[in-house]
Amino acid sequence: MQKKVLALLLIISCGMFMGLKVITDKIPRKTVPGASIIYIPSGKYLKYASFGHSSLLADLIYIWAIQYFSNYSVPERFQYLTHVFSIISELDPGYLDPYQIGALIAIYDARDFDTAMDILEIGLKKNPEQWIFPWQAGHYAQILLKDFELARKYYQTAMEIEGSPPIIKRLYSNAVYQLGDYHTAWENWLEIYNSSDDERVKKIASNHLYRTKAAMDIQKIKDALKEYQSKFNRFPEKLADLVSSGFLESVPQDLDGQDYIYDSDTGEVKTAVIPWKR
Amino acid sequence: MPEAKALEIKDLHKSFKFGFLGKKIKVLKGISLEVKKGEIFGYLGPNGAGKTTTLKCILGLLFPDKGTINILGSDHLSIKSKEKTGFLPENPYFYDYLTASEFLNFYSQLFHKQKTEDINTLLTLVGLIEHSHTQLRKFSKGMLQRIGLSQALLNDPEIVLLDEPLGGLDPIGRKEIRDIILSLKEKGKTVFLSSHILQDIEMICDRVAVLVNGAVVNQGRLDELVSQEILFTEITVSKISRKELEKFGKPLTHFGNKSLIQIFDQDKVDEILQFVKEKNGKVHSLVPRTQTLEDIFVGIVKQK
Amino acid sequence: MKIRAVALNTFKEAIRDRILYLLLFFTVVSLILSKLLSLLTVGDKTKIIMDAGLSSISIFGVLMAILMGTGLVYKEIDKKTVYTLLSKPINRNQFILGKFLGLIITLFIMMAVMTAIFIIIILLHSGTISWKLFVSLGFVFLELCLITSVALLFSCFSTPILSSIFSLSFYLIGHLSWGLEALLKKMNPGVSKVLTQVVYILLPDLENFNFKTEVVHNLSIQPEMFLFSFFYGIAYTFFILMLAMLVFRKRDFI
Numbered sequence: 140m141q142k143k144v145l146a147l148l149l150i151i152s153c154g155m156f157m158g159l160k161v162i163t164d165k166i167p168r169k170t171v172p173g174a175s176i177i178y179i180p181s182g183k184y185l186k187y188a189s190f191g192h193s194s195l196l197a198d199l200i201y202i203w204a205i206q207y208f209s210n211y212s213v214p215e216r217f218q219y220l221t222h223v224f225s226i227i228s229e230l231d232p233g234y235l236d237p238y239q240i241g242a243l244i245a246i247y248d249a250r251d252f253d254t255a256m257d258i259l260e261i262g263l264k265k266n267p268e269q270w271i272f273p274w275q276a277g278h279y280a281q282i283l284l285k286d287f288e289l290a291r292k293y294y295q296t297a298m299e300i301e302g303s304p305p306i307i308k309r310l311y312s313n314a315v316y317q318l319g320d321y322h323t324a325w326e327n328w329l330e331i332y333n334s335s336d337d338e339r340v341k342k343i344a345s346n347h348l349y350r351t352k353a354a355m356d357i358q359k360i361k362d363a364l365k366e367y368q369s370k371f372n373r374f375p376e377k378l379a380d381l382v383s384s385g386f387l388e389s390v391p392q393d394l395d396g397q398d399y400i401y402d403s404d405t406g407e408v409k410t411a412v413i414p415w416k417r
Numbered sequence: 418m419p420e421a422k423a424l425e426i427k428d429l430h431k432s433f434k435f436g437f438l439g440k441k442i443k444v445l446k447g448i449s450l451e452v453k454k455g456e457i458f459g460y461l462g463p464n465g466a467g468k469t470t471t472l473k474c475i476l477g478l479l480f481p482d483k484g485t486i487n488i489l490g491s492d493h494l495s496i497k498s499k500e501k502t503g504f505l506p507e508n509p510y511f512y513d514y515l516t517a518s519e520f521l522n523f524y525s526q527l528f529h530k531q532k533t534e535d536i537n538t539l540l541t542l543v544g545l546i547e548h549s550h551t552q553l554r555k556f557s558k559g560m561l562q563r564i565g566l567s568q569a570l571l572n573d574p575e576i577v578l579l580d581e582p583l584g585g586l587d588p589i590g591r592k593e594i595r596d597i598i599l600s601l602k603e604k605g606k607t608v609f610l611s612s613h614i615l616q617d618i619e620m621i622c623d624r625v626a627v628l629v630n631g632a633v634v635n636q637g638r639l640d641e642l643v644s645q646e647i648l649f650t651e652i653t654v655s656k657i658s659r660k661e662l663e664k665f666g667k668p669l670t671h672f673g674n675k676s677l678i679q680i681f682d683q684d685k686v687d688e689i690l691q692f693v694k695e696k697n698g699k700v701h702s703l704v705p706r707t708q709t710l711e712d713i714f715v716g717i718v719k720q721k
Numbered sequence: 722m723k724i725r726a727v728a729l730n731t732f733k734e735a736i737r738d739r740i741l742y743l744l745l746f747f748t749v750v751s752l753i754l755s756k757l758l759s760l761l762t763v764g765d766k767t768k769i770i771m772d773a774g775l776s777s778i779s780i781f782g783v784l785m786a787i788l789m790g791t792g793l794v795y796k797e798i799d800k801k802t803v804y805t806l807l808s809k810p811i812n813r814n815q816f817i818l819g820k821f822l823g824l825i826i827t828l829f830i831m832m833a834v835m836t837a838i839f840i841i842i843i844l845l846h847s848g849t850i851s852w853k854l855f856v857s858l859g860f861v862f863l864e865l866c867l868i869t870s871v872a873l874l875f876s877c878f879s880t881p882i883l884s885s886i887f888s889l890s891f892y893l894i895g896h897l898s899w900g901l902e903a904l905l906k907k908m909n910p911g912v913s914k915v916l917t918q919v920v921y922i923l924l925p926d927l928e929n930f931n932f933k934t935e936v937v938h939n940l941s942i943q944p945e946m947f948l949f950s951f952f953y954g955i956a957y958t959f960f961i962l963m964l965a966m967l968v969f970r971k972r973d974f975i
Binding site: 187190191192193194195197198199201202205206231233234235236237239240 | 758761762763764765768769772773775776779780892893896897900927928931933934937938940
C-alpha cells in the first residue's frame with residue numbers, strides 16, 4: 140500500500156474512533172463504569188486480592204465512590220452506600236475521611252438517616268479513639284431528627300473518649316435537659332461550670348444552670364399547685380400560700396435569687412428573665 | 418615420568434539423560450589419553466563423537482560418571498589446575514556490551530595472582546590492538562575467535578585447551594591462528610586442540626587421538642599413524658591422447674588439451690615422463706600422494 | 722576479589738538494560754497520576770500520593786527484580802558465556818553471589834532514583850516527611866532483595882518465562898500468608914493442623930516488610946518489629962541463595 144494512502148486511512152480511523160467516543164459518552168447508561176465494585180461480596184476478599192496494597196485500593200475506591208454517588212443517572216445507587224463504604228473500611232479501617240463523607244452523602248443525598256448512622260458506627264468501631272464519629276452521629280440525631288435520646292447516647296459515647304473537646308459535654312448536658320432529666324443535667328452543668336477557666340464557658344454553664352434550676356423549681360411549684368388545686372379547687376393567690384398550706388417547704392427562687400413570676404388565674408409559673416439574656 | 422604429563426585422562430565415562438523418562442545416552446565410553454608437556458596434541462573426531470564433551474569434563478563444566486582427569490599433576494577441578502589452564506570454547510559468545518580491553522580486564526580479576534599478561538601485549542599478539550576500545554558486539558567472527566584466544570592466554574597458562582579454534586575462519590585467519598599456536602609451543606606451552614578439520618591437525622600437531630562414537634580408536638605420533646609411502650602419483654600432461662595415457666595409469670579428467678592421470682605403479686611414472694618428452698608434450702604438474710590423515714580417518718570411521 | 726569482579730560486571734550489564742528505564746518511566750507516570758487523582762478526592766489529599774508512591778515503588782521494584790533476576794543466570798547459560806567464566810579459577814558459589822550482588826546494587830540505584838522523585842513530589846505537595854517513610858522504603862528494598870534471590874534461584878534451572886511465573890507466585894503467596902493464618906485459627910487441632918502450621922511457617926510472609934499503612938496513618942511501630950522483620954528478611958534471602966548454590970553446584974552444562 141502506498142504510504143500516502145496508509146497515512147490517510149490512519150487519520151480517518153483516528154477521527155472515527157475519537158468521534159465515536161464523544162458520541163458514546165453522551166449516551167446515558169443504566170450503570171456507571173466500574174460499578175461492578177458493588178457486586179464484591181465483602182471487603183475482606185478484596186483485601187486479600189490487593190497483596191499488600193489495600194491502602195491504595197481504598198483510596199481509589201473512595202474516589203470512585205464519590206463520583207459514583209454524585210451521578211444522578213443511577214437513581215438506585217444509594218442502596219449500595221453502606222456496602223461500598225464498608226468495603227473501603229475493610230481495606231483501610233484507619234482512613235477517616237470516607238466515614239464522614241459517606242455519612243454526609245447518606246444524610247443529604249440519600250436522605251437515609253439509618254445508613255448514615257451505620258457508617259459512623261463502623262467508623263467508631265474500627266477507630267474507637269475517634270470522637271468525631273459519635274459526635275457527628277449525635278449532631279445529626281439532634282438537628283435532623285430532634286431525637287434527643289439518640290443524641291444523648293452518642294454524645295455520651297463521644298464525651299467518654301479521651302481528648303474529646305469540652306463542647307461535647309455541653310451538648311450532652313443539653314440533650315439530657317431536653318429529655319427532662321434535670322437532675323443529671325444540673326450535675327453536669329455544675330461540673331462544667333466548676334472545671335472551666337474560660338469566662339465564656341462559665342457564662343454558658345451558668346445560664347444552663349439557671350434554666351435547669353428553673354425547670355426543677357417550676358416543676359416542684361407546679362406539682363404543689365396541682366395538689367392545692369385538687370384540694371381547694373382553685374389556684375392560690377400567691378406562691379407563699381403553698382407554703383402556709385403545707386404543700387411546699389419554701390418558695391424556691393431562681394439562681395439569681397429572684398422570684399418566679401406566678402399567674403394566679405392560669406397557674407402558670409415562669410422565670411423572670413430569659414436565661415440567655417441574663 | 419609423572420611430571421611430564423600435561424594432561425592425563427583415565428577411563429572417562431559420561432552419559433546424559435534425555436526426556437522425561439530419563440533415557441540414558443552414553444556419550445563417552447571410557448576415554449584414556451595422555452598429553453605430554455610441550456607438545457601440540459590433536460583431538461580428532463567426526464561431529465558428535467564426544468570431543469566437546471571431553472573438553473567440558475576436563476574443565477569442570479560437566480561432571481563425569483567415572484574416571485579421573487589430572488592437569489599438570491593436580492585434580493582437574495582444583496583451583497591450582499585452573500590457574501594454569503586456558504580455554505577457548507567452540508563458537509564463543511562473550512559479553513557483547515564490553516570493549517575488548519574491559520573484557521580482558523574482567524577476566525584478569527578472576528585470577529589469584531595479580532601478575533597477568535599485560536592486556537595490550539595480548540591484544541597485539543592476536544592482532545586486535547586497534548580494536549581495544551571497540552565493543553565486542555561489533556566484532557566479526559574471526560575477531561571473536563582471536564579475542565577468545567587472548568582470554569585463554571591471560572594467565573600465561575601452561576596448558577591451553579582449544580575447541581575447534583579454526584572453525585569458520587577464512588584462510589588468512591586460519592594461518593594466523595596456526596602461527597599463534599605454533600608460537601605457544603615455542604614458548605614451552607602445551608596445546609590440546611580438538612578439531613574435525615584434518616588439514617589443520619596435520620600441519621601443526623605432534624600427536625593425535627582419534628575419537629569415534631565416544632571411544633578413542635587410535636592414539637600416537639602423527640608420523641606413526643600415517644605411513645610415508647607413496648600411494649599414487651597424479652600427473653597433469655598435455656598433448657597426449659587419452660588412449661595412450663591408459664597404458665600408464667588411470668586418466669581422471671581432461672580440460673582443454675590437458676589431462677590428469679593417476680599412476681599407481683612408481684616405475685610407470687618414469688616411463689610416462691619419458692613418453693611425454695618424446696611426444697613433445699608438456700608436464701604441468703607432478704604430485705606424489707602419501708597417505709593422509711583423511712584416508713585413515715575415513716577408513717576408521719567406515720569401519721565403525 | 723572475584724565476587725566483586727562478577728558483581729561489577731553484572732551491574733554493568735544490568736544498568737544498560739532498557740527494561741529498567743521503562744519501569745522507571747512507569748513509576749514516574751504513576752506518581753504524577755496520583756497527584757492528579759488527589760484533586761478528585763475529598764478530605765486528606767496527601768494520603769493518595771503517599772499510597773500511590775509507596776505502592777508504585779514497591780510494584781515496579783518487584784517487576785524489575787523479577788524481570789532482571791530471571792535472566793541473570795539463564796542468559797549466561799544460554800549464551801554460553803558461562804563456559805569461559807567457569808573455566809577460570811572461580812568457585813560456582815562465587816559466581817552466584819557475584820550475580821546476586823550485581824543486581825542488588827542495580828536495584829538499589831533504581832530505588833534511590835524513584836525515592837528521590839517521590840520525595841520531591843511529596844515535599845512540593847505538603848512539605849513534610851516522616852522518618853518512617855525511609856524505614857518503610859528500606860524494607861521495600863529488603864523485600865526486593867528476597868525476590869531477587871528467588872528469581873536467581875529459578876534462573877539457575879528454568880527459562881525466563883517460567884522463572885518469572887514462579888517468582889511472581891512467590892510474591893503473591895508471600896502477601897497471602899495471613900490468609901493461611903486465618904485458616905489456621907479456624908482449624909480443629911490435629912495432624913492436618915500441624916501440617917498446615919509447618920507449611921505456614923515455611924512459606925514466606927512478605928507482609929512483615931509492609932509498613933505502608935503505618936507510614937500513611939503515622940501510627941507507631943514497635944522497635945522489635947523492625948528488628949525481627951529485618952533479620953527474617955536476611956535469613957530467608959540467605960536460605961534461598963544457599964538453595965541456588967546447591968542447585969547450581971553439580972549442574973551439567975550440556
